[in-house]
Amino acid sequence: MKKIRINLDRRSNLSYEIFIESNIFDRIGLLIAKKNVAKRYVVISDSNVSSLYGEQFLEILRGVNLPADLIEFPAGETSKNIDTVLTIVGKLIEIGVDRSSALIALGGGVTGDIVGFIASIYMRSIPYIQVPTSLLAQVDSSIGGKTGIDLPEGKNLLGAFFQPKMVFTDLQFLATLPDEEFNNGLAEIIKYGIIDDVDLLHLLETEGEAIRNRDVAVLEEIIGRACRIKGGIVEIDEKDEGIRRILNFGHTLGHAMEAASGYTLSHGNAVSVGMIAAAKISEKTKHLSSGERDRIEKIIKNIGLLHKIPGSIKTDDIISRMKTDKKKEGNIIHFVFLKKLGVPFINGSVEKDIIYQTIEELR
Ligand SMILES: NC(=O)c1ccc[n+]([C@@H]2O[C@H](COP(=O)([O-])OP(=O)(O)OC[C@H]3O[C@@H](n4cnc5c(N)ncnc54)[C@H](O)[C@@H]3O)[C@@H](O)[C@H]2O)c1
Structure with missing residues (x-):
C-alpha cells in the first residue's frame, strides 16, 4: 500500500495520510477504527455510488464494530447546492449526529466537496474522511481541503478550506467509472506531469494503452505521483494564495470553454484543449520550445483527449467568459504558462x- 503524508500546520494537527492501493476496501474499516476518528460515522454518497458500494461500505464499518449510517443524495453537479446541504444536515440532526461523530464522503468530487463543506459547518465543524471513487477525486478534489457548493451566480462560490482526517484511494472503484469520467481525471494527471513531473509524462507516453485499459499497477504508480504533487503544493500553499495557482494550468481557457x-x-476535454492553448501561448511569448509544445499536444492526442476546439464554441464567447473567471483579481487573469x-x-x-489567435489556430 502506498502511503502519502500531507504535512500541514502541526500545531493544529491538520496533517493527514492518503492510502492508495487496489482492494483496500476491506482494510479501510480497520484503519479508521485504529485512528479512532469518532464514535459514530455517517457515510454520505451520491445515488450512483451508493447503489454500487454504499451497503458494502456500511458492512465493512459495522464489521469492525463502528456504528455507521448511510445518507444518499441525487448524483450530479446540479446537487452541489445549498438545498442538498440543508437536506443532508436535516437528516444528520434527525438521526442524532453530534460532535463525537464523523462524516465519510464516499464518491466523486461532488460528494467530497459537499461532505467536506457540511463537515466544516455542522455543529461548528466535525471531522470527515474522504473515500474518492472517481479518478478526478482520487488525484485532485479529495486532497487539499477545498470544500464547497455552487450558487446560482457561479461554481464553488460558497465554501471553506477544511482538511479531511484521512483519504482512502481504492483503485478498485475505477472499474465501474464511466469512460468520460475517467478522462476527466486523466486530464488532471497530464497537467501534473506537465507542471511538475517529466517522468510522469514519460509514463503517459509509454503506458497509454495500459492506462486506457485501467491496468491497476500502472494506475497505482501514476495516481501516487499525482497525489504526491498535489499534496506537495498544498503543503506549501494550503489556502491558494500563491503557488497552488499553478494547478490552474490549462484551466483558465478550459473553464471558459x-x-x-x-x-x-x-471538464477533461476542456482542460485538455486549454493545456494545449496555454502551451501554444507559452511558445508564442518565447518561453516554451516548439518541441516541448509538440510533445504536450501529442500526449493529449494519443491518450484520446480533445485537442481541437469544437466549431460550435465561438472565440468571442470564450474570451468574454475568461473575463468573468472567478479566480481573476481585479482585471488581471492569472494565466499559468510554461518556461x-x-x-x-x-x-x-x-x-x-x-x-x-491561439484559439483560432485550435479550430
Ligand atoms: N475540492 C477540490 O479541490 C476540487 C478539485 C477539482 C474538482 N472539484 C469538484 O469536483 C467535482 C467534479 O468531480 P467528479 O468529476 O468526481 O464528479 P462527480 O462527483 O459528479 O462524479 C462524476 C460521476 O461519476 C459517478 N461516479 C463516481 N465514482 C464512480 C464509480 N467508482 N463508479 C461509477 N460511477 C462513479 C458519479 O456518480 C457521477 O455521476 C466538481 O464539482 C468540481 O468543482 C473540486
Whole structure:
C-alpha cells in the first residue's frame, strides 16, 4: 500500500495520510477504527455510488464494530447546492449526529466537496474522511481541503478550506467509472506531469494503452505521483494564495470553454484543449520550445483527449467568459504558462490578440 503524508500546520494537527492501493476496501474499516476518528460515522454518497458500494461500505464499518449510517443524495453537479446541504444536515440532526461523530464522503468530487463543506459547518465543524471513487477525486478534489457548493451566480462560490482526517484511494472503484469520467481525471494527471513531473509524462507516453485499459499497477504508480504533487503544493500553499495557482494550468481557457459550450464539453476535454492553448501561448511569448509544445499536444492526442476546439464554441464567447473567471483579481487573469516542461509560471498580462489567435489556430 502506498502511503502519502500531507504535512500541514502541526500545531493544529491538520496533517493527514492518503492510502492508495487496489482492494483496500476491506482494510479501510480497520484503519479508521485504529485512528479512532469518532464514535459514530455517517457515510454520505451520491445515488450512483451508493447503489454500487454504499451497503458494502456500511458492512465493512459495522464489521469492525463502528456504528455507521448511510445518507444518499441525487448524483450530479446540479446537487452541489445549498438545498442538498440543508437536506443532508436535516437528516444528520434527525438521526442524532453530534460532535463525537464523523462524516465519510464516499464518491466523486461532488460528494467530497459537499461532505467536506457540511463537515466544516455542522455543529461548528466535525471531522470527515474522504473515500474518492472517481479518478478526478482520487488525484485532485479529495486532497487539499477545498470544500464547497455552487450558487446560482457561479461554481464553488460558497465554501471553506477544511482538511479531511484521512483519504482512502481504492483503485478498485475505477472499474465501474464511466469512460468520460475517467478522462476527466486523466486530464488532471497530464497537467501534473506537465507542471511538475517529466517522468510522469514519460509514463503517459509509454503506458497509454495500459492506462486506457485501467491496468491497476500502472494506475497505482501514476495516481501516487499525482497525489504526491498535489499534496506537495498544498503543503506549501494550503489556502491558494500563491503557488497552488499553478494547478490552474490549462484551466483558465478550459473553464471558459466549458462555460461557453453550456457545459456540454466535459471538464477533461476542456482542460485538455486549454493545456494545449496555454502551451501554444507559452511558445508564442518565447518561453516554451516548439518541441516541448509538440510533445504536450501529442500526449493529449494519443491518450484520446480533445485537442481541437469544437466549431460550435465561438472565440468571442470564450474570451468574454475568461473575463468573468472567478479566480481573476481585479482585471488581471492569472494565466499559468510554461518556461519548459516542469517549470510553470503565472502571468497576468497576455495580449488579447495572442489569445484570440491561439484559439483560432485550435479550430
Ligand atoms: N475540492 C477540490 O479541490 C476540487 C478539485 C477539482 C474538482 N472539484 C469538484 O469536483 C467535482 C467534479 O468531480 P467528479 O468529476 O468526481 O464528479 P462527480 O462527483 O459528479 O462524479 C462524476 C460521476 O461519476 C459517478 N461516479 C463516481 N465514482 C464512480 C464509480 N467508482 N463508479 C461509477 N460511477 C462513479 C458519479 O456518480 C457521477 O455521476 C466538481 O464539482 C468540481 O468543482 C473540486
